Amino acid sequence: MASITDQNWLVWNQGKNPLVSFNFMLRVEMLYDLPCKSIRAFSRELEYDFIQEGGLNDYVHMRRKPITRPFTLEIDRYVGVDYMDPMPLGADLTLPVLLFVSRNHDQFIPGVVARTYVFTGCTVMKKTYGDLSADQSGLLVETTTLGYREMLCVDIPWSEVGDDIPKDIKTLPTNAGTTEKDIPELKNKAQDWYDRARTAREKAETEYDAAEIDLLLGELNAARESLGESGPEVQGLKNRIQNSISNLTLRKASAAEAQENCRTQHDLCRQENERVQTMPDSDISGIEAGYEQVKKYAEQTEYHERQVRELEQYLTAARSLLKEAEAARPNPQAVVEEPPAPPEPAVP
Numbered sequence: 060m061a062s063i064t065d066q067n068w069l070v071w072n073q074g075k076n077p078l079v080s081f082n083f084m085l086r087v088e089m090l091y092d093l094p095c096k097s098i099r100a101f102s103r104e105l106e107y108d109f110i111q112e113g114g115l116n117d118y119v120h121m122r123r124k125p126i127t128r129p130f131t132l133e134i135d136r137y138v139g140v141d142y143m144d145p146m147p148l149g150a151d152l153t154l155p156v157l158l159f160v161s162r163n164h165d166q167f168i169p170g171v172v173a174r175t176y177v178f179t180g181c182t183v184m185k186k187t188y189g190d191l192s193a194d195q196s197g198l199l200v201e202t203t204t205l206g207y208r209e210m211l212c213v214d215i216p217w218s219e220v221g222d223d224i225p226k227d228i229k230t231l232p233t234n235a236g237t238t239e240k241d242i243p244e245l246k247n248k249a250q251d252w253y254d255r256a257r258t259a260r261e262k263a264e265t266e267y268d269a270a271e272i273d274l275l276l277g278e279l280n281a282a283r284e285s286l287g288e289s290g291p292e293v294q295g296l297k298n299r300i301q302n303s304i305s306n307l308t309l310r311k312a313s314a315a316e317a318q319e320n321c322r323t324q325h326d327l328c329r330q331e332n333e334r335v336q337t338m339p340d341s342d343i344s345g346i347e348a349g350y351e352q353v354k355k356y357a358e359q360t361e362y363h364e365r366q367v368r369e370l371e372q373y374l375t376a377a378r379s380l381l382k383e384a385e386a387a388r389p390n391p392q393a394v395v396e397e398p399p400a401p402p403e404p405a406v407p
Contacts, residue, residue, distance in 0.1 A: 060347060069315070070266070078160055081083060083161070084159045085151065085157070085158055085159075086157040086167075087146060088145060088153060091141075091145040095311055096136070098133070098134050099135070099180075100132065100133040101130070101133070101169050105123055106124050106127060108125060109121060120131070127156060127299065129184070129208070129321075130206065130207050131204055132178060132181075133203070133205075134204075134205065135202050136203060137200060145179055146203050148185075154209070155175070156181050157178075157197040157224060158176040159172045160172060160176075160180070170224040173215055175212075176211070176212055177210065177213065178210050179207065179208055180207055180209060181205045181207045186204070187201060187278070189201045193406050194271065216265070245335075248354075252328070252332070252357040253328050253332040253353060255357050255361060256328040257325065258324040258359045259325070259363075262367075263367045264373065266367045266368050267314045268314065269315065272311045276308065278376060279304050279380065279381065283384070286387060294382055296384060299380060303377045306373055313366065327356045328353055328356035328357050331353045334349055345381055378401075383391070
């Protein structure tokens with residue numbers, strides 16, 4: 060009896076090297092490579108009418124009928140890894156969606172991957188934005204349901220040639236613009252972003268002074284009390300001073316929080332920049348990801364610095380009210396000194 064061996068040339072499918080189900084990647088519009096948790100519920104099914112054979116009970120006649128519903132593909136994607144959503148709800152995708160299944164976790168080369176699913180006529184039919192639970196840790200996942208017209212499954216029988224590709228050769232995403240010659244430029248840009256974060260943090264340290272705000276609040280309260288009850292105009296000024304006191308008290312707390320957030324984001328930016336600067340130039344994807352993190356932390360630092368800076372507007376308005384209160388404060392009546400009365404003439 061024949062056995063399945065390399066020498067048995069009559070048997071083509073020898074059952075060697077079956078594929079694993081976790082080395083896959085989804086490519087959308089030939090531009091976006093998406094990190095996915097799972098891809099499920101896709102199939103090709105034809106619909107038939109079943110006609111009973113007259114006079115026999117052993118079989119039925121099957122007649123193919125038109126498709127009455129679209130085929131679907133469910134994609135579980137991680138949240139927070141894209142600058143834009145490549146599959147918004149209701150979108151009709153122009154180009155086919157490609158699903159690569161590879162023998163190696165980091166090599167998705169067309170023509171070399173073991174299996175490719177090609178989905179054409181895709182429409183984003185549904186999005187489920189994931190479950191949130193405080194009872195357990197986990198990554199947030201959203202589910203996108205695609206409806207498609209046709210699916211083509213392409214097997215590459217010579218995919219074992221991918222095993223001969225050196226392991227240090229990585230397949231970069233199609234939307235990655237990084238090359239080896241750009242690595243020094245990326246590191247310089249990361250350093251520039253960190254310099255911006257450091258400048259923002261230094262400005263935030265000088266733009267908020269709790270003692271100065273407490274002193275100004277005390278002056279506002281004293282000015283309000285000194286106005287008395289003179290009339291509607293003065294009462295309106297007192298109301299504006301009270302509103303300024305309330306707003307300034309709230310802004311004091313938010314500015315303190317923004318200043319602390321500015322310090323935190325600056326520290327994260329500094330740590331990430333130090334890591335990027337010490338990475339070897341061969342780690343292209345790591346440097347690119349690190350640069351994006353440095354940029355994000357720097358932008359957050361500048362954002363919180365702007366929140367601290369907004370406090371100056373409330374301080375300026377409060378100082379203007381103090382000047383108005385000083386001008387509206389009633390002046391004590393001046394004491395008029397009367398000249399001394401002339402002496403009465405002496406009576407003879």
